[in-house]
Amino acid sequence: MSDVGQLYQEVILDHYKRPRNFRKLDGASRNAEGYNPLCGDKVTVYAKLEDGVVRDISFQGSGCAISTASASMMTTSLKGRTLAEAEALFASFHRLVTGQPDTAPGRVELGKLAVFSGISEFPIRVKCATLAWHTLHAALERKGQTVSTE
Amino acid sequence: MTTSSTLTEKGRRDCLTGFDVEKVREDFPILKVKVHGKPLVYLDNAATAQKPQVVIDTISTYYMVENSNIHRGIHFLSLQATRAYEDARDKIKHFLNASHTREIIFVRGTTEGINLVAQSYGRPFIKEGDEIVISAMEHHSNIVPWQMLCEQVGAKLRVIPIDDDGELLIDEYGKLLNQRTKFVSVAHLSNALGTISPVKQIIEMAHRFGVPVLLDGAQATPHLKVDVQDLDCDFYAFSGHKLFGPTGVGVLYGKADLLEAMPPYHGGGDMISSVTFEKTLYNVLPYKFEAGTPNIAGGVGLGAAIDYLNGIGLEAVATYEHELLSYATEAVSQIPGVRLIGTAKQKACVLSFVVDDIHAHDVGTILDEEGVAIRTGHHCAMPVMQRFGVPATARASLAFYNTRKEIDTLVAGIRKVKEVFADV
Numbered sequence: 001m002s003d004v005g006q007l008y009q010e011v012i013l014d015h016y017k018r019p020r021n022f023r024k025l026d027g028a029s030r031n032a033e034g035y036n037p038l039c040g041d042k043v044t045v046y047a048k049l050e051d052g053v054v055r056d057i058s059f060q061g062s063g064c065a066i067s068t069a070s071a072s073m074m075t076t077s078l079k080g081r082t083l084a085e086a087e088a089l090f091a092s093f094h095r096l097v098t099g100q101p102d103t104a105p106g107r108v109e110l111g112k113l114a115v116f117s118g119i120s121e122f123p124i125r126v127k128c129a130t131l132a133w134h135t136l137h138a139a140l141e142r143k144g145q146t147v148s149t150e
Numbered sequence: 151m152t153t154s155s156t157l158t159e160k161g162r163r164d165c166l167t168g169f170d171v172e173k174v175r176e177d178f179p180i181l182k183v184k185v186h187g188k189p190l191v192y193l194d195n196a197a198t199a200q201k202p203q204v205v206i207d208t209i210s211t212y213y214m215v216e217n218s219n220i221h222r223g224i225h226f227l228s229l230q231a232t233r234a235y236e237d238a239r240d241k242i243k244h245f246l247n248a249s250h251t252r253e254i255i256f257v258r259g260t261t262e263g264i265n266l267v268a269q270s271y272g273r274p275f276i277k278e279g280d281e282i283v284i285s286a287m288e289h290h291s292n293i294v295p296w297q298m299l300c301e302q303v304g305a306k307l308r309v310i311p312i313d314d315d316g317e318l319l320i321d322e323y324g325k326l327l328n329q330r331t332k333f334v335s336v337a338h339l340s341n342a343l344g345t346i347s348p349v350k351q352i353i354e355m356a357h358r359f360g361v362p363v364l365l366d367g368a369q370a371t372p373h374l375k376v377d378v379q380d381l382d383c384d385f386y387a388f389s390g391h392k393l394f395g396p397t398g399v400g401v402l403y404g405k406a407d408l409l410e411a412m413p414p415y416h417g418g419g420d421m422i423s424s425v426t427f428e429k430t431l432y433n434v435l436p437y438k439f440e441a442g443t444p445n446i447a448g449g450v451g452l453g454a455a456i457d458y459l460n461g462i463g464l465e466a467v468a469t470y471e472h473e474l475l476s477y478a479t480e481a482v483s484q485i486p487g488v489r490l491i492g493t494a495k496q497k498a499c500v501l502s503f504v505v506d507d508i509h510a511h512d513v514g515t516i517l518d519e520e521g522v523a524i525r526t527g528h529h530c531a532m533p534v535m536q537r538f539g540v541p542a543t544a545r546a547s548l549a550f551y552n553t554r555k556e557i558d559t560l561v562a563g564i565r566k567v568k569e570v571f572a573d574v
């Protein structure tokens with residue numbers, strides 16, 4: 001049984017109403033735009049990289065509670081991490097929201113991101129939770145194009 | 151079921167036409183489905199309507215005792231199948247009050263009907279510098295086919311603006327019409343806003359310039375009585391699945407003289423009268439536009455849906471739904487922080503809304519937990535969302551089998567949405 005209480009946890013609602021790092025990043029070395037045509041969510045992710053480390057990261061856009069909170073918490077989780085750590089965290093996060101067991105060798109501690117575990121009961125919302133992460137991934141890969149969840 | 155008799159009483163009292171909604175609901179098996187352990191409250195009828203048992207039975211009977219290919223066999227079953235399919239065409243002719251069955255073309259749905267006209271009428275008769283007029287509240291299927299045509303022939307798309315209530319600005323429409331205008335294509339009833347447009351007036355104004363008009367009837371046919379001769383529209387397209395019939399079948403009505411002048415849309419079997427490598431002669435109407443084996447069971451099922459709807463009566467449906475929509479509009483707009491999108495004076499069946507600071511998608515997820523099925527998003531009408539400055543809306547869309555009690559469940563669900571988002 002799924003339950004909206006599991007989905008809309010307090011931390012998620014807090015990050016939705018008061019998104020952290022919600023701004024354009026001056027001097028960003030990377031950025032990319034993401035779009036979810038299903039619900040019209042739009043996000044732009046900015047990152048400043050130095051020596052393979054995410055020195056600063058921010059986002060802008062409009063979206064549902066899940067996509068906004070996910071973007072906000074992504075930025076707070078990634079500041080100061082290496083690129084390799086960032087990718088590993090995305091992989092773990094992805095397994096979490098799609099309900100796959102996280103036993104892979106590259107497994108990292110999800111910390112606060114664990115509140116998104118409820119998403120796995122709502123498959124249609126996985127795209128909302130991962131939009132910002134996919135967008136960041138594109139920015140780091142320098143794909144430069146708009147990422148679409150479709 | 152202790153509440154059901156009181157409900158029936160209430161249903162009877164609610165409606166002066168004597169429309170008994172509880173009895174009608176018995177005809178729709180899917181309405182008994184439970185969602186997340188709760189009774190299904192299906193308020194996504196504008197996306198697709200549910201099917202009465204008689205439609206389901208007609209389709210399965212067709213496959214059990216009639217199935218065969220049509221228009222080509224001399225054996226018993228082929229004649230049976232052909233008769234069933236052509237009977238359905240005749241029912242549709244009466245349903246639209248068309249003058250001839252040859253004006254009734256089976257297509258896959260509204261989308262295909264509009265594409266057929268854009269290509270078969272547009273390619274030969276619309277040229278560089280000509281203008282095509284649509285409105286600001288069209289479904290993508292009444293925008294994109296015209297944009298494609300414009301690219302192909304160098305014509306221009308002009309858009310009738312709408313006001314803050316979601317009504318067409320008729321004066322602006324008048325200003326758009328000129329000697330370059332070669333086609334007008336507008337929705338009879340808007341899927342995103344519920345607006346019923348003054349289509350008769352729109353057609354009259356276009357005809358003064360000798361311009362043909364297509365009406366997108368995808369949303370209108372399940373809710374309004376349509377008379378193509380009275381409207382004097384040149385083309386009318388609708389989808390079976392929104393009319394309580396099966397998916398994959400729909401109708402394009404066209405005036406015979408226009409259809410005669412148009413080249414075929416698709417080539418293949420059934421649309422020809424003779425083929426040699428030197429020259430092919432096309433079949434007569436409507437078969438000229440019906441290449442290949444069609445959705446025979448779908449057409450027959452659509453005929454059954456029309457019979458069913460006629461049995462209930464579109465007038466009774468319209469009266470009941472009007473009352474239900476007023477009830478829903480009143481109830482939903484009383485919830486603090488809820489804004490209705492689409493408040494035209496002439497409206498049917500659609501209640502689009504946004505909730506302050508809460509994204510439509512979150513509204514949809516929480517309502518789904520309560521068993522309430524609504525649509526959230528842009529409703530294939532992104533320009534409408536842009537016009538109202540919202541990324542998405544939540545849309546409840548009604549059918550005659552919906553009840554006041556279901557509206558109460560919707561309202562309680564929206565209140566729950568607000569609670570979930572309140573205490574942070």
Ligand SMILES: Cc1ncc(COP(=O)(O)O)c(C=O)c1O
Nearest residue numbers: 259260261289291341366368389
């Ligand atoms: C107004 C309107 N036009 C056209 C369509 C397209 O219908 P179909 O997808 O059945 O071709 C729809 C369906 O949502 C609609 O609401």
